[in-house]
Amino acid sequence: MNHQELHTTNFPILEFQQNLLTWYKENHRKLPWRESRDPYRIWVSEIMLQQTRVDTVIPYYNNFIEKFPELKDLAEAEPEQVMKAWEGLGYYSRVMNLQTAVKEVRERFDGIVPRTPEGISSLKGVGPYTAGAVLSIAYGVPEPAVDGNVMRVLSRILLIDEDIAKPKTRKTFEKAVRELISHEDPSSFNQALMELGAIICTPRSPACLVCPVQNECRAFAEGRQQELPVKTKKTKVKTVNMSAVIAYDEAGRLIIHKRPETGLLATLWEFPNVEANAVSDTARSNEAQAYIYEQSGAEISIKGKIGYIEHVFSHLKWKIDVWEAEIKKLPDELPEDWRLLSVEDTEKLAFPVSHQKMIKLVKEAILL
DNA sequence: TAACCGTGGGA
């Protein structure tokens, strides 16, 4: 690459580093994962923070570390207990990958989280951002940790107008960070970029007037901070109509189903549900009844509709009619991924939020 | 590359 094309050409790097780091030392938030340099704990926090707000993560992080204080505790835990600790956080493959990865650390790296880019990047669920974050924060390695904050902040400071929605754009910012990063304190430098993005250089109406690096910001100099970063929009989500069934026996036990190992809401428990293709309510309840019999062998009798739930995911939307049913006859043995469960015991298994809403319906509509 | 993979908060 031609040296003249570098986004950091003629940029006051030392001044920028000093202003950013001084600001960070005096203004950073006290967060639970900042009280430790244990690479395992840093790692857990970074996985939880993926696409998730700090305020949401804090209670999950504290509970997770209480349950699994050290890497070996997570490695040896029952997957269902691990998933229960993640219930409600979303993107559930994150935690299954994390447990897979900590087991790998014990088997391949003698229980020590690897301190090289190649080593840590080979772990399940550790991409370029998380690799750089753990290496820099836990080990002080001067690697870039480019997340959405860093792309927003640097797009403004360096006036970079590449579309940050495009995957290859991240490399542009990694290159810039390699030029800018403090080799004396890579941990604080990377965290400071993200902290600045979270507190000052926010997506809308950035607080430029109190920004510690206002002097070094090319976008502010040109009054263009509102135009950056450039980010193309996503397409609208698809809508799927569903029927879910709350079926119970004389003892009040409910039929539940464990979702497949891969895909949406993998391995979480749910009330049996199918896509609703038929037009009429009667035909839809028949579809649901047939599905449950085919999959589990249970014969049920649907009594009526007890609720309607809408649930929006990142890429689709469920519209769910919830039906109440009595179990008329059970097979000699239910399949492995089907179970009968008392209402109280729903607290022991992990359900997606959409189905937690149904549990609430059960408690309000059926138990009363 | 673009689609898939959750959830809750704020404008």
Next chain:
DNA sequence: TTCCCAAGGTT
């Protein structure tokens, strides 16, 4: 209500 978003990774 609707939209965008929040410390991404995998396929």
